[in-house]
Amino acid sequence: MIVSEIDIVIQKSNRKTVSIFIERDGSVSARVPEKLSDEEIRDILKAKEYQIFKNLAEWTQLNENAVEREYVNGQSFLYLGRNYRLKLVDEKLDGVQFKRNTFFLSKEDKHKAKELFIKFYKDKLNSKIYPIIERYKNQLGVEPNQVKVMELQNRWASCTPNGNVNFHWKCAMAPIDVLHYIVVHELxxxxxxxxxxxxWNEVDKILPKYDEQVNWLKINGVGMSL
Ligand SMILES: [Zn+2]
Structure with a gap:
Protein backbone atom coordinates (compact mmCIF):
# COMPACT_ATOMS: atom_id res chain seq x y z
CA MET A 1 0.00 0.00 0.00
CA ILE A 2 1.37 3.42 -0.93
CA VAL A 3 0.74 6.14 1.66
CA SER A 4 2.24 9.59 1.16
CA GLU A 5 4.58 8.10 -1.45
CA ILE A 6 5.91 5.53 0.98
CA ASP A 7 5.48 1.87 0.10
CA ILE A 8 4.19 0.18 3.23
CA VAL A 9 3.97 -3.58 3.52
CA ILE A 10 0.70 -4.46 5.28
CA GLN A 11 0.63 -7.48 7.54
CA LYS A 12 -2.80 -8.34 8.85
CA SER A 13 -2.97 -10.23 12.06
CA ASN A 14 -5.12 -10.90 15.06
CA ARG A 15 -4.26 -7.69 16.91
CA LYS A 16 -6.07 -4.63 18.15
CA THR A 17 -3.82 -1.75 17.19
CA VAL A 18 -1.75 -0.59 14.24
CA SER A 19 2.03 -0.67 14.68
CA ILE A 20 4.51 0.68 12.22
CA PHE A 21 8.00 -0.75 11.92
CA ILE A 22 11.04 0.41 10.05
CA GLU A 23 12.72 -2.84 9.08
CA ARG A 24 16.47 -3.39 9.16
CA ASP A 25 16.69 -2.71 5.42
CA GLY A 26 14.78 0.58 5.77
CA SER A 27 11.51 -0.69 4.35
CA VAL A 28 8.34 0.17 6.20
CA SER A 29 5.78 -2.30 7.36
CA ALA A 30 2.58 -1.98 9.33
CA ARG A 31 0.96 -4.65 11.41
CA VAL A 32 -2.76 -4.08 11.43
CA PRO A 33 -5.87 -5.75 12.84
CA GLU A 34 -7.30 -8.15 10.25
CA LYS A 35 -10.81 -6.77 10.55
CA LEU A 36 -9.83 -3.33 9.16
CA SER A 37 -10.66 -2.50 5.57
CA ASP A 38 -8.04 -1.10 3.19
CA GLU A 39 -9.77 2.24 3.42
CA GLU A 40 -9.52 2.29 7.22
CA ILE A 41 -5.88 1.19 7.13
CA ARG A 42 -5.04 3.95 4.70
CA ASP A 43 -6.67 6.56 6.95
CA ILE A 44 -4.81 5.35 10.02
CA LEU A 45 -1.46 5.29 8.22
CA LYS A 46 -2.11 8.69 6.75
CA ALA A 47 -2.70 10.01 10.26
CA LYS A 48 0.62 8.50 11.34
CA GLU A 49 2.46 9.97 8.37
CA TYR A 50 4.53 12.34 10.50
CA GLN A 51 5.69 9.53 12.76
CA ILE A 52 6.62 7.39 9.75
CA PHE A 53 8.71 10.17 8.20
CA LYS A 54 10.37 10.86 11.54
CA ASN A 55 11.23 7.18 12.05
CA LEU A 56 12.55 6.90 8.51
CA ALA A 57 14.74 9.96 8.99
CA GLU A 58 16.14 8.48 12.19
CA TRP A 59 16.76 5.16 10.49
CA THR A 60 18.63 6.86 7.65
CA GLN A 61 20.75 8.86 10.02
CA LEU A 62 21.65 5.88 12.20
CA ASN A 63 22.57 3.82 9.18
CA GLU A 64 24.69 6.51 7.62
CA ASN A 65 26.65 6.62 10.83
CA ALA A 66 26.89 2.90 11.42
CA VAL A 67 29.87 2.27 9.22
CA GLU A 68 31.48 -1.10 8.96
CA ARG A 69 35.13 -0.12 8.92
CA GLU A 70 37.72 -2.06 7.00
CA TYR A 71 41.42 -1.57 7.35
CA VAL A 72 42.04 -0.56 3.76
CA ASN A 73 43.46 2.51 2.06
CA GLY A 74 41.04 5.42 2.15
CA GLN A 75 38.84 4.08 4.94
CA SER A 76 37.97 6.83 7.36
CA PHE A 77 38.27 6.65 11.12
CA LEU A 78 36.86 9.00 13.73
CA TYR A 79 39.20 10.94 15.93
CA LEU A 80 38.03 13.80 18.15
CA GLY A 81 34.83 14.12 16.18
CA ARG A 82 36.28 14.20 12.68
CA ASN A 83 36.94 11.56 10.08
CA TYR A 84 40.45 10.95 8.81
CA ARG A 85 41.57 8.51 6.17
CA LEU A 86 43.83 5.53 6.59
CA LYS A 87 46.92 5.06 4.48
CA LEU A 88 48.70 1.72 4.44
CA VAL A 89 52.42 2.07 3.95
CA ASP A 90 55.32 -0.28 3.18
CA GLU A 91 57.58 1.05 5.89
CA LYS A 92 57.56 -0.41 9.37
CA LEU A 93 55.74 1.77 11.89
CA ASP A 94 55.22 1.63 15.60
CA GLY A 95 51.46 0.98 15.66
CA VAL A 96 48.92 3.41 14.25
CA GLN A 97 50.39 6.84 13.57
CA PHE A 98 48.40 10.02 13.12
CA LYS A 99 50.19 12.70 11.13
CA ARG A 100 49.09 15.47 8.77
CA ASN A 101 45.40 14.59 9.29
CA THR A 102 46.00 11.02 8.12
CA PHE A 103 46.23 7.66 9.86
CA PHE A 104 49.23 5.59 8.86
CA LEU A 105 49.56 1.86 9.36
CA SER A 106 52.24 -0.49 8.20
CA LYS A 107 50.96 -3.05 5.65
CA GLU A 108 52.57 -5.82 7.66
CA ASP A 109 50.43 -4.84 10.68
CA LYS A 110 47.16 -5.06 8.78
CA HIS A 111 46.19 -8.34 10.44
CA LYS A 112 46.25 -6.68 13.86
CA ALA A 113 44.93 -3.29 12.71
CA LYS A 114 41.94 -3.27 15.04
CA GLU A 115 44.08 -3.98 18.09
CA LEU A 116 46.52 -1.23 17.07
CA PHE A 117 43.69 1.28 16.53
CA ILE A 118 42.34 0.48 19.99
CA LYS A 119 45.80 1.10 21.41
CA PHE A 120 45.95 4.41 19.54
CA TYR A 121 42.60 5.55 20.97
CA LYS A 122 43.54 4.38 24.48
CA ASP A 123 46.84 6.27 24.39
CA LYS A 124 45.22 9.44 23.05
CA LEU A 125 42.39 9.35 25.53
CA ASN A 126 44.83 8.76 28.37
CA SER A 127 46.70 11.91 27.42
CA LYS A 128 43.54 14.00 26.93
CA ILE A 129 41.31 12.94 29.78
CA TYR A 130 43.39 13.87 32.83
CA PRO A 131 43.61 17.61 32.18
CA ILE A 132 39.85 17.65 31.58
CA ILE A 133 39.22 15.83 34.85
CA GLU A 134 41.55 18.25 36.67
CA ARG A 135 39.57 21.14 35.27
CA TYR A 136 36.16 19.95 36.43
CA LYS A 137 36.85 18.05 39.63
CA ASN A 138 37.52 21.28 41.53
CA GLN A 139 34.48 22.96 40.03
CA LEU A 140 32.34 20.05 41.19
CA GLY A 141 34.25 19.54 44.41
CA VAL A 142 34.81 15.83 43.81
CA GLU A 143 37.88 13.63 43.90
CA PRO A 144 37.78 10.50 41.77
CA ASN A 145 39.59 7.62 43.38
CA GLN A 146 41.08 6.04 40.28
CA VAL A 147 40.66 6.89 36.61
CA LYS A 148 40.98 4.28 33.87
CA VAL A 149 40.60 4.14 30.11
CA MET A 150 39.29 0.76 29.13
CA GLU A 151 36.76 -1.25 27.10
CA LEU A 152 33.27 -0.82 28.56
CA GLN A 153 30.09 -2.53 27.51
CA ASN A 154 27.50 -0.26 25.90
CA ARG A 155 28.47 2.89 27.74
CA TRP A 156 30.92 5.73 27.36
CA ALA A 157 31.92 5.90 30.99
CA SER A 158 31.05 4.43 34.33
CA CYS A 159 31.78 4.96 37.96
CA THR A 160 31.96 2.52 40.83
CA PRO A 161 30.62 2.96 44.37
CA ASN A 162 34.14 3.54 45.68
CA GLY A 163 34.67 6.46 43.31
CA ASN A 164 36.61 4.86 40.48
CA VAL A 165 35.80 6.40 37.14
CA ASN A 166 36.25 4.49 33.89
CA PHE A 167 36.15 5.82 30.35
CA HIS A 168 35.68 3.83 27.17
CA TRP A 169 38.59 4.28 24.74
CA LYS A 170 35.94 5.12 22.10
CA CYS A 171 35.53 8.50 23.80
CA ALA A 172 38.63 9.52 21.83
CA MET A 173 36.40 9.41 18.74
CA ALA A 174 34.14 12.14 20.11
CA PRO A 175 34.70 15.89 19.66
CA ILE A 176 36.49 17.55 22.54
CA ASP A 177 33.34 19.30 23.81
CA VAL A 178 31.59 15.94 23.95
CA LEU A 179 34.56 14.56 25.86
CA HIS A 180 34.17 17.42 28.32
CA TYR A 181 30.49 16.54 28.68
CA ILE A 182 31.25 12.85 29.30
CA VAL A 183 33.74 13.82 32.01
CA VAL A 184 31.33 16.25 33.69
CA HIS A 185 28.53 13.67 33.48
CA GLU A 186 30.62 10.98 35.14
CA LEU A 187 32.15 13.24 37.78
CA TRP A 200 21.20 17.05 35.68
CA ASN A 201 21.24 20.37 37.52
CA GLU A 202 24.81 19.64 38.53
CA VAL A 203 25.75 18.97 34.89
CA ASP A 204 23.83 22.03 33.76
CA LYS A 205 25.68 24.32 36.19
CA ILE A 206 28.99 23.41 34.54
CA LEU A 207 27.83 22.92 30.94
CA PRO A 208 24.63 24.87 30.29
CA LYS A 209 24.52 23.68 26.67
CA TYR A 210 25.07 19.99 27.41
CA ASP A 211 22.02 19.03 25.33
CA GLU A 212 24.12 19.68 22.21
CA GLN A 213 26.66 17.11 23.32
CA VAL A 214 23.93 14.66 24.33
CA ASN A 215 22.47 15.02 20.84
CA TRP A 216 25.85 14.55 19.20
CA LEU A 217 26.22 11.25 21.04
CA LYS A 218 22.67 10.19 20.15
CA ILE A 219 23.28 10.75 16.48
CA ASN A 220 26.92 9.78 16.17
CA GLY A 221 27.37 7.31 19.00
CA VAL A 222 26.48 4.42 16.75
CA GLY A 223 29.33 5.38 14.39
CA MET A 224 31.88 5.43 17.20
CA SER A 225 33.04 1.95 16.40
CA LEU A 226 35.82 0.05 14.72
ZN1 LIG B 1 24.98 8.69 33.87
Whole structure:
Protein backbone atom coordinates (compact mmCIF):
# COMPACT_ATOMS: atom_id res chain seq x y z
CA MET A 1 0.00 0.00 0.00
CA ILE A 2 1.37 3.42 -0.93
CA VAL A 3 0.74 6.14 1.66
CA SER A 4 2.24 9.59 1.16
CA GLU A 5 4.58 8.10 -1.45
CA ILE A 6 5.91 5.53 0.98
CA ASP A 7 5.48 1.87 0.10
CA ILE A 8 4.19 0.18 3.23
CA VAL A 9 3.97 -3.58 3.52
CA ILE A 10 0.70 -4.46 5.28
CA GLN A 11 0.63 -7.48 7.54
CA LYS A 12 -2.80 -8.34 8.85
CA SER A 13 -2.97 -10.23 12.06
CA ASN A 14 -5.12 -10.90 15.06
CA ARG A 15 -4.26 -7.69 16.91
CA LYS A 16 -6.07 -4.63 18.15
CA THR A 17 -3.82 -1.75 17.19
CA VAL A 18 -1.75 -0.59 14.24
CA SER A 19 2.03 -0.67 14.68
CA ILE A 20 4.51 0.68 12.22
CA PHE A 21 8.00 -0.75 11.92
CA ILE A 22 11.04 0.41 10.05
CA GLU A 23 12.72 -2.84 9.08
CA ARG A 24 16.47 -3.39 9.16
CA ASP A 25 16.69 -2.71 5.42
CA GLY A 26 14.78 0.58 5.77
CA SER A 27 11.51 -0.69 4.35
CA VAL A 28 8.34 0.17 6.20
CA SER A 29 5.78 -2.30 7.36
CA ALA A 30 2.58 -1.98 9.33
CA ARG A 31 0.96 -4.65 11.41
CA VAL A 32 -2.76 -4.08 11.43
CA PRO A 33 -5.87 -5.75 12.84
CA GLU A 34 -7.30 -8.15 10.25
CA LYS A 35 -10.81 -6.77 10.55
CA LEU A 36 -9.83 -3.33 9.16
CA SER A 37 -10.66 -2.50 5.57
CA ASP A 38 -8.04 -1.10 3.19
CA GLU A 39 -9.77 2.24 3.42
CA GLU A 40 -9.52 2.29 7.22
CA ILE A 41 -5.88 1.19 7.13
CA ARG A 42 -5.04 3.95 4.70
CA ASP A 43 -6.67 6.56 6.95
CA ILE A 44 -4.81 5.35 10.02
CA LEU A 45 -1.46 5.29 8.22
CA LYS A 46 -2.11 8.69 6.75
CA ALA A 47 -2.70 10.01 10.26
CA LYS A 48 0.62 8.50 11.34
CA GLU A 49 2.46 9.97 8.37
CA TYR A 50 4.53 12.34 10.50
CA GLN A 51 5.69 9.53 12.76
CA ILE A 52 6.62 7.39 9.75
CA PHE A 53 8.71 10.17 8.20
CA LYS A 54 10.37 10.86 11.54
CA ASN A 55 11.23 7.18 12.05
CA LEU A 56 12.55 6.90 8.51
CA ALA A 57 14.74 9.96 8.99
CA GLU A 58 16.14 8.48 12.19
CA TRP A 59 16.76 5.16 10.49
CA THR A 60 18.63 6.86 7.65
CA GLN A 61 20.75 8.86 10.02
CA LEU A 62 21.65 5.88 12.20
CA ASN A 63 22.57 3.82 9.18
CA GLU A 64 24.69 6.51 7.62
CA ASN A 65 26.65 6.62 10.83
CA ALA A 66 26.89 2.90 11.42
CA VAL A 67 29.87 2.27 9.22
CA GLU A 68 31.48 -1.10 8.96
CA ARG A 69 35.13 -0.12 8.92
CA GLU A 70 37.72 -2.06 7.00
CA TYR A 71 41.42 -1.57 7.35
CA VAL A 72 42.04 -0.56 3.76
CA ASN A 73 43.46 2.51 2.06
CA GLY A 74 41.04 5.42 2.15
CA GLN A 75 38.84 4.08 4.94
CA SER A 76 37.97 6.83 7.36
CA PHE A 77 38.27 6.65 11.12
CA LEU A 78 36.86 9.00 13.73
CA TYR A 79 39.20 10.94 15.93
CA LEU A 80 38.03 13.80 18.15
CA GLY A 81 34.83 14.12 16.18
CA ARG A 82 36.28 14.20 12.68
CA ASN A 83 36.94 11.56 10.08
CA TYR A 84 40.45 10.95 8.81
CA ARG A 85 41.57 8.51 6.17
CA LEU A 86 43.83 5.53 6.59
CA LYS A 87 46.92 5.06 4.48
CA LEU A 88 48.70 1.72 4.44
CA VAL A 89 52.42 2.07 3.95
CA ASP A 90 55.32 -0.28 3.18
CA GLU A 91 57.58 1.05 5.89
CA LYS A 92 57.56 -0.41 9.37
CA LEU A 93 55.74 1.77 11.89
CA ASP A 94 55.22 1.63 15.60
CA GLY A 95 51.46 0.98 15.66
CA VAL A 96 48.92 3.41 14.25
CA GLN A 97 50.39 6.84 13.57
CA PHE A 98 48.40 10.02 13.12
CA LYS A 99 50.19 12.70 11.13
CA ARG A 100 49.09 15.47 8.77
CA ASN A 101 45.40 14.59 9.29
CA THR A 102 46.00 11.02 8.12
CA PHE A 103 46.23 7.66 9.86
CA PHE A 104 49.23 5.59 8.86
CA LEU A 105 49.56 1.86 9.36
CA SER A 106 52.24 -0.49 8.20
CA LYS A 107 50.96 -3.05 5.65
CA GLU A 108 52.57 -5.82 7.66
CA ASP A 109 50.43 -4.84 10.68
CA LYS A 110 47.16 -5.06 8.78
CA HIS A 111 46.19 -8.34 10.44
CA LYS A 112 46.25 -6.68 13.86
CA ALA A 113 44.93 -3.29 12.71
CA LYS A 114 41.94 -3.27 15.04
CA GLU A 115 44.08 -3.98 18.09
CA LEU A 116 46.52 -1.23 17.07
CA PHE A 117 43.69 1.28 16.53
CA ILE A 118 42.34 0.48 19.99
CA LYS A 119 45.80 1.10 21.41
CA PHE A 120 45.95 4.41 19.54
CA TYR A 121 42.60 5.55 20.97
CA LYS A 122 43.54 4.38 24.48
CA ASP A 123 46.84 6.27 24.39
CA LYS A 124 45.22 9.44 23.05
CA LEU A 125 42.39 9.35 25.53
CA ASN A 126 44.83 8.76 28.37
CA SER A 127 46.70 11.91 27.42
CA LYS A 128 43.54 14.00 26.93
CA ILE A 129 41.31 12.94 29.78
CA TYR A 130 43.39 13.87 32.83
CA PRO A 131 43.61 17.61 32.18
CA ILE A 132 39.85 17.65 31.58
CA ILE A 133 39.22 15.83 34.85
CA GLU A 134 41.55 18.25 36.67
CA ARG A 135 39.57 21.14 35.27
CA TYR A 136 36.16 19.95 36.43
CA LYS A 137 36.85 18.05 39.63
CA ASN A 138 37.52 21.28 41.53
CA GLN A 139 34.48 22.96 40.03
CA LEU A 140 32.34 20.05 41.19
CA GLY A 141 34.25 19.54 44.41
CA VAL A 142 34.81 15.83 43.81
CA GLU A 143 37.88 13.63 43.90
CA PRO A 144 37.78 10.50 41.77
CA ASN A 145 39.59 7.62 43.38
CA GLN A 146 41.08 6.04 40.28
CA VAL A 147 40.66 6.89 36.61
CA LYS A 148 40.98 4.28 33.87
CA VAL A 149 40.60 4.14 30.11
CA MET A 150 39.29 0.76 29.13
CA GLU A 151 36.76 -1.25 27.10
CA LEU A 152 33.27 -0.82 28.56
CA GLN A 153 30.09 -2.53 27.51
CA ASN A 154 27.50 -0.26 25.90
CA ARG A 155 28.47 2.89 27.74
CA TRP A 156 30.92 5.73 27.36
CA ALA A 157 31.92 5.90 30.99
CA SER A 158 31.05 4.43 34.33
CA CYS A 159 31.78 4.96 37.96
CA THR A 160 31.96 2.52 40.83
CA PRO A 161 30.62 2.96 44.37
CA ASN A 162 34.14 3.54 45.68
CA GLY A 163 34.67 6.46 43.31
CA ASN A 164 36.61 4.86 40.48
CA VAL A 165 35.80 6.40 37.14
CA ASN A 166 36.25 4.49 33.89
CA PHE A 167 36.15 5.82 30.35
CA HIS A 168 35.68 3.83 27.17
CA TRP A 169 38.59 4.28 24.74
CA LYS A 170 35.94 5.12 22.10
CA CYS A 171 35.53 8.50 23.80
CA ALA A 172 38.63 9.52 21.83
CA MET A 173 36.40 9.41 18.74
CA ALA A 174 34.14 12.14 20.11
CA PRO A 175 34.70 15.89 19.66
CA ILE A 176 36.49 17.55 22.54
CA ASP A 177 33.34 19.30 23.81
CA VAL A 178 31.59 15.94 23.95
CA LEU A 179 34.56 14.56 25.86
CA HIS A 180 34.17 17.42 28.32
CA TYR A 181 30.49 16.54 28.68
CA ILE A 182 31.25 12.85 29.30
CA VAL A 183 33.74 13.82 32.01
CA VAL A 184 31.33 16.25 33.69
CA HIS A 185 28.53 13.67 33.48
CA GLU A 186 30.62 10.98 35.14
CA LEU A 187 32.15 13.24 37.78
CA UNK A 188 28.64 14.48 38.65
CA UNK A 189 27.78 10.88 39.41
CA UNK A 190 30.23 11.09 42.29
CA UNK A 191 27.73 13.56 43.81
CA UNK A 192 24.48 11.97 42.61
CA UNK A 193 24.71 8.33 41.61
CA UNK A 194 21.53 8.50 39.53
CA UNK A 195 19.94 10.52 36.73
CA UNK A 196 17.60 12.60 38.86
CA UNK A 197 16.86 16.27 38.34
CA UNK A 198 19.48 17.12 40.95
CA UNK A 199 22.07 15.24 38.93
CA TRP A 200 21.20 17.05 35.68
CA ASN A 201 21.24 20.37 37.52
CA GLU A 202 24.81 19.64 38.53
CA VAL A 203 25.75 18.97 34.89
CA ASP A 204 23.83 22.03 33.76
CA LYS A 205 25.68 24.32 36.19
CA ILE A 206 28.99 23.41 34.54
CA LEU A 207 27.83 22.92 30.94
CA PRO A 208 24.63 24.87 30.29
CA LYS A 209 24.52 23.68 26.67
CA TYR A 210 25.07 19.99 27.41
CA ASP A 211 22.02 19.03 25.33
CA GLU A 212 24.12 19.68 22.21
CA GLN A 213 26.66 17.11 23.32
CA VAL A 214 23.93 14.66 24.33
CA ASN A 215 22.47 15.02 20.84
CA TRP A 216 25.85 14.55 19.20
CA LEU A 217 26.22 11.25 21.04
CA LYS A 218 22.67 10.19 20.15
CA ILE A 219 23.28 10.75 16.48
CA ASN A 220 26.92 9.78 16.17
CA GLY A 221 27.37 7.31 19.00
CA VAL A 222 26.48 4.42 16.75
CA GLY A 223 29.33 5.38 14.39
CA MET A 224 31.88 5.43 17.20
CA SER A 225 33.04 1.95 16.40
CA LEU A 226 35.82 0.05 14.72
ZN1 LIG B 1 24.98 8.69 33.87
Missing amino acids: SHLIHNNHTKAF
